[in-house]
Amino acid sequence: MPKRAYVFDKGLLFSTLSLVGIGLLAVYSAGVGKAFVGEVPSPGYLLFKQLMAFIIGFAAGFIAYRSSIDTIKLLAYPIYFLAIGLLVLLYVPGFGVTINYSTRWIEIAGQSFQPSELAKVGLILSTASYLSVREPRKMSAREVFKLFLMFGVPALLVLRSPDLGSTIVILTIFITQYFLSGAPIWGLIFLGALFVLGVLYESLTRVAYWKDRITAWLDPLNPNLSDNVSYQMVQSLIAIANGGFFGSGLFYGQQKFGRLPMVESDFVFSLVVEELGFVGAVFVIAMFALFVVRSIRIASKSKNLFSYLVALGIGLHIGLQGFINMAVATGLLPVTGVTLPFLSAGGTSLIVNMLEVGILFAIDRNNRQELT
Amino acid sequence: MKQFKPNTFRLGFMLFLCVALFGTLFVKLFIVQFINANEFNQRAKQQYRKPNEEIPATRGEIFDRNGIRLVTNSITYDLVCEPEKISNPDGMGEAISSVIGMESKTVQERLKGTGGTKSYTIIKKNLDSKLADKIRSFGFKGIWLETRFVRSYPQQNLASPLIGFTGNDNHGKYGLEIDFDKELSGESGLRTYPMDSKGIAGRTYKVLKPVLNGKSLYLTIDNTIQFVVEEELERTCREWNAKGGACVIMNPQTGEIIACVSYPTYNLNDALNSNDNQRRNRALNYVYEPGSVFKGIVTAAALELGKIDDNFTADCAGRTVFKGYRLFCNNRHGHQEKLAEELKNSCNMAFMKIGQLIGKDLCRFVNDFGFGKKTGTGAHEESGLVKNSRSWDDVTIATVSYGQGVSVTPLQLAQAYSALANGGVLMKPILIQQIYDPNKGTFERNAPQPIRQVVSKKTADHVLRLLTEVVDMKEDGVHQAKIPGYSVAGKTGTTPKTTASGDYQFSKFDCSFCGIVPSDPLAPQKLVVLVAIDEPYKTTASGGRINPFGSTTAAPCFKRIAERILSDLRIAPKEIK
Numbered sequence: 001m002p003k004r005a006y007v008f009d010k011g012l013l014f015s016t017l018s019l020v021g022i023g024l025l026a027v028y029s030a031g032v033g034k035a036f037v038g039e040v041p042s043p044g045y046l047l048f049k050q051l052m053a054f055i056i057g058f059a060a061g062f063i064a065y066r067s068s069i070d071t072i073k074l075l076a077y078p079i080y081f082l083a084i085g086l087l088v089l090l091y092v093p094g095f096g097v098t099i100n101y102s103t104r105w106i107e108i109a110g111q112s113f114q115p116s117e118l119a120k121v122g123l124i125l126s127t128a129s130y131l132s133v134r135e136p137r138k139m140s141a142r143e144v145f146k147l148f149l150m151f152g153v154p155a156l157l158v159l160r161s162p163d164l165g166s167t168i169v170i171l172t173i174f175i176t177q178y179f180l181s182g183a184p185i186w187g188l189i190f191l192g193a194l195f196v197l198g199v200l201y202e203s204l205t206r207v208a209y210w211k212d213r214i215t216a217w218l219d220p221l222n223p224n225l226s227d228n229v230s231y232q233m234v235q236s237l238i239a240i241a242n243g244g245f246f247g248s249g250l251f252y253g254q255q256k257f258g259r260l261p262m263v264e265s266d267f268v269f270s271l272v273v274e275e276l277g278f279v280g281a282v283f284v285i286a287m288f289a290l291f292v293v294r295s296i297r298i299a300s301k302s303k304n305l306f307s308y309l310v311a312l313g314i315g316l317h318i319g320l321q322g323f324i325n326m327a328v329a330t331g332l333l334p335v336t337g338v339t340l341p342f343l344s345a346g347g348t349s350l351i352v353n354m355l356e357v358g359i360l361f362a363i364d365r366n367n368r369q370e371l372t
Numbered sequence: 373m374k375q376f377k378p379n380t381f382r383l384g385f386m387l388f389l390c391v392a393l394f395g396t397l398f399v400k401l402f403i404v405q406f407i408n409a410n411e412f413n414q415r416a417k418q419q420y421r422k423p424n425e426e427i428p429a430t431r432g433e434i435f436d437r438n439g440i441r442l443v444t445n446s447i448t449y450d451l452v453c454e455p456e457k458i459s460n461p462d463g464m465g466e467a468i469s470s471v472i473g474m475e476s477k478t479v480q481e482r483l484k485g486t487g488g489t490k491s492y493t494i495i496k497k498n499l500d501s502k503l504a505d506k507i508r509s510f511g512f513k514g515i516w517l518e519t520r521f522v523r524s525y526p527q528q529n530l531a532s533p534l535i536g537f538t539g540n541d542n543h544g545k546y547g548l549e550i551d552f553d554k555e556l557s558g559e560s561g562l563r564t565y566p567m568d569s570k571g572i573a574g575r576t577y578k579v580l581k582p583v584l585n586g587k588s589l590y591l592t593i594d595n596t597i598q599f600v601v602e603e604e605l606e607r608t609c610r611e612w613n614a615k616g617g618a619c620v621i622m623n624p625q626t627g628e629i630i631a632c633v634s635y636p637t638y639n640l641n642d643a644l645n646s647n648d649n650q651r652r653n654r655a656l657n658y659v660y661e662p663g664s665v666f667k668g669i670v671t672a673a674a675l676e677l678g679k680i681d682d683n684f685t686a687d688c689a690g691r692t693v694f695k696g697y698r699l700f701c702n703n704r705h706g707h708q709e710k711l712a713e714e715l716k717n718s719c720n721m722a723f724m725k726i727g728q729l730i731g732k733d734l735c736r737f738v739n740d741f742g743f744g745k746k747t748g749t750g751a752h753e754e755s756g757l758v759k760n761s762r763s764w765d766d767v768t769i770a771t772v773s774y775g776q777g778v779s780v781t782p783l784q785l786a787q788a789y790s791a792l793a794n795g796g797v798l799m800k801p802i803l804i805q806q807i808y809d810p811n812k813g814t815f816e817r818n819a820p821q822p823i824r825q826v827v828s829k830k831t832a833d834h835v836l837r838l839l840t841e842v843v844d845m846k847e848d849g850v851h852q853a854k855i856p857g858y859s860v861a862g863k864t865g866t867t868p869k870t871t872a873s874g875d876y877q878f879s880k881f882d883c884s885f886c887g888i889v890p891s892d893p894l895a896p897q898k899l900v901v902l903v904a905i906d907e908p909y910k911t912t913a914s915g916g917r918i919n920p921f922g923s924t925t926a927a928p929c930f931k932r933i934a935e936r937i938l939s940d941l942r943i944a945p946k947e948i949k
Contacts, residue, residue: 241412258569
């Protein structure tokens with residue numbers, strides 16, 4: 001059997017290309033709406049930025065794909081520390097950009113950048129690297145707490161920005177990686193206790209805020225709610241209900257015209273449902289599911305712990321973040337504010353997601369090479 | 373490093389979680405899109421479109437037969453403010469009050485929205501364009517002018533009882549304005565504006581229901597003739613201190629009503645200061661006993677049936693007792709006359725005899741001439757009162773023969789006389805010549821409509837000749853209705869009014885005259901003019917009462933009217949021989 005230069009997991013490739021394709025169309029559509037109400041300078045503005053990010057992301061992904069697992073492993077800590085450095089910049093006046101009371105972006109030379117996205121891949125890689133060089137089952141308490149500290153620093157920086165959605169995503173990935181590596185269960189109990197304490201602290205210090213959010217979540221049309229709490233939720237549900245079975249047709253949505261805030265990013269799924277209908281929505285959900293299934297499959301074929309944990313982490317990152325985003329858009333979860341991987345407008349997110357796909361492909365290629 | 377072996381159980385658990393999560397997402401999506409979709413779609417509709425807005429229909433206008441505007445629409449302005457957007461109500465109030473002539477305190481209170489809504493308050497309605505311009509020149513914020521169409525009557529008093537006026541809602545309250553309200557109003561449409569995310573309505577709108585503007589009426593009335601007749605009728609009514617008067621001028625060949633006059637009139641632009649007497653259109657709604665004028669109709673019936681001829685004579689003792697009723701003739705001395713003289717002298721006894729000769733057939737003729745039912749002009753009119761044919765007895769026949777025991781409207785009488793002038797063919801009176809539909813750009817014409825041949829042409833011409841003799845053969849001087857150069861046929865009538873209990877009161881009279889000019893059956897164009905005066909009376913210098921007659925009140929009025937309008941209508945006098 002001749003050795004082929006490029007081997008791909010076809011399912012993973014199909015789901016990625018489908019999601020990116022739908023994403024580019026959706027971002028363009030959202031841009032048309034936002035340009036119409038004057039929120040962006042021109043209809044093609046968002047698409048152009050997204051295409052640029054796609055090209056960079058494709059390059060990053062391709063390089064990752066062509067890299068060996070060892071190189072990727074070698075880059076884990078540099079990426080991790082770069083992410084921490086950028087996260088710290090969020091708290092430096094002059095760099096942080098505050099939108100909707102959250103400081104999630106930094107601006108360097110006119111380009112905004114979202115460090116939490118880099119932190120996600122950085123954590124996935126460094127956690128996997130940390131666990132893979134040890135025997136997780138036989139880790140000492142000191143080693144476990146060192147791992148927790150490694151996770152805790154960026155996690156707290158993300159949480160304080162504040163970005164609860166991303167914190168939940170990285171925490172879940174971390175717990176899963178920890179759990180699947182076979183590390184001591186007491187660490188999980190410790191993390192769980194910490195999580196419960198955090199939730200208690202959050203809910204007790206911001207009772208009114210969460211009461212409104214939960215009410216808006218359970219009953220978005222409740223007339224007692226102040227408008228701005230339920231507004232986004234209701235507008236998203238209107239878009240989804242408006243879609244019907246086949247949707248209003250690509251580019252023919254109504255809600256993007258200034259009604260649904262963040263229609264190009266956090267609520268891009270609502271736009272997709274409105275314009276492509278139930279059919280389109282189910283396709284997008286199916287593609288995310290396919291992505292997760294294929295990454296678990298790649299993980300199961302892994303020949304070393306690092307590949308296994310990274311493949312799982314990336315699959316979980318894409319799948320979980322996708323689930324949370326779509327669950328928020330459909331009202332299944334209260335509004336948190338995470339992007340939809342591959343679809344949401346946002347350069348950092350797309351570049352990081354493409355990089356992750358590249359890594360997954362690299363692992364897959366590595367698995368196959370070792371098989372032959 | 374030893375061979376890595378993943379924990380398949382834990383992987384399977386993850387896979388299961390993944391499927392479960394995406395499964396719930398699928399279910400939730402389905403619920404939002406198909407089970408709860410309705411309430412969200414409802415919400416979407418609310419925010420995409422402004423609540424439906426009415427497109428007001430323009431009310432139709434009213435013109436005379438020559439296209440002269442009798443009723444039109446004009447713009448008026450309502451000054452409105454939004455108190456919550458006004459920063460300096462005191463200063464603004466001062467300035468505005470000086471323009472619109474309202475107390476500055478009241479204006480200031482409205483600008484502040486004291487005790488009312490803070491969002492929409494009307495300061496003053498019905499400002500004209502000059503005042504509106506002055507208000508605009510201030511450039512105040514938080515106030516604006518709303519334009520509105522209101523009725524305007526350029527001819528002021530002209531034909532006011534006929535035309536009537538509209539109420540605040542721009543719908544008719546009196547006269548043609550209410551009788552033809554459906555046509556004039558049209559149907560308002562509905563439109564909806566797309567609304568952007570800031571709640572601002574777009575400039576383009578979608579018409580849900582197209583507006584149907586009101587139709588315009590072209591009357592058969594001639595503006596000039598109407599004016600002349602109003603002037604002359606008023607003169608007579610004032611001279612005789614009458615409660616009111618009516619005049620109908622009809623073209624007997626077509627049934628067109630050329631003038632439809634009722635006195636007193638009022639200024640339509642100041643309609644709120646009018647009273648019921650002024651608003652009443654006597655030409656169509658005044659019901660009275662025609663008296664001797666009716667003898668022309670009875671004569672036609674008798675001639676048609678061949679019961680009498682020119683040589684018919686009757687003895688009259690001046691008074692008689694008939695079935696227990698005491699009846700009097702105008703001439704209370706005994707006399708014996710031929711038919712033409714009986715008509716001229718209006719001998720009641722002679723006509724009682726004629727009535728007896730006709731018998732019950734008289735009822736049929738009265739109905740055939742159009743009495744007792746509405747003529748169908750479309751305007752509000754009374755039907756008069758003709759007894760049911762089964763209850764016609766000898767007394768009814770006797771009294772109807774000289775025009776009592778039957779009640780008519782001026783229009784009905786003019787219509788009946790028009791039949792005599794039109795060779796016996798009764799025409800349907802036309803008041804609305806045509807209706808213009810602005811939505812289609814079409815005219816709907818009311819064509820002349822013959823109802824029936826009531827009597828033969830021979831009979832009609834015969835009656836016409838007899839009635840011409842009535843006007844011509846005045847022995848003691850010239851008949852009040854005689855017009856030099858024209859042949860005039862006509863008959864006067866004077867009837868005492870009845871009290872509520874049905875007794876005649878010999879102090880109040882209905883005096884009328886119905887004339888046909890020119891009365892030559894061969895004349896190409898004729899006019900039928902009916903003048904009726906309601907309760908005329910005069911006192912002498914010494915305070916004595918002068919009893920009015922049709923010949924002294926309505927006939928001279930007829931003459932003056934006819935003299936003035938005949939040339940206007942290009943009806944030439946006969947050749948001077």
